[in-house]
Amino acid sequence: MAQSVAPPIVSAPVAPAALPIRAVLPWAAFFGTLMLLLLFFVGAEQGATAVFSGDGVHEWVHDGRHLLGFPCH
Structure with missing residues (x-):
């Protein structure tokens, strides 16, 4: 059984x-503005700095707030 070995294909490096x-x-x-807005709603949307009245936003981001280390109780 004869086997042939093909030479390796060498390509020039491509610059990004x-x-x-x-x-x-x-x-x-x-995206920076979007991230700051998200950080505000997760970290500071309650009490005196609230944009929306009630606890709706607080309840939606409650677990994320604790996950990121923000106190809320």
Whole structure:
């Protein structure tokens, strides 16, 4: 039985494409603002800083608040 060995295929390294900062900055600002808003609702949406009256938001984020270490009782 004859076996042939093919030479290894060598390819040139491909450089990653550079992303311009002007393309990334609006998305970074959007997601940063979204994360700060989420952090506010999980961590501070109760009492004097409440945006919505009642305990609705507090009850929705209650377990996440304890998971992230925010006291609420």
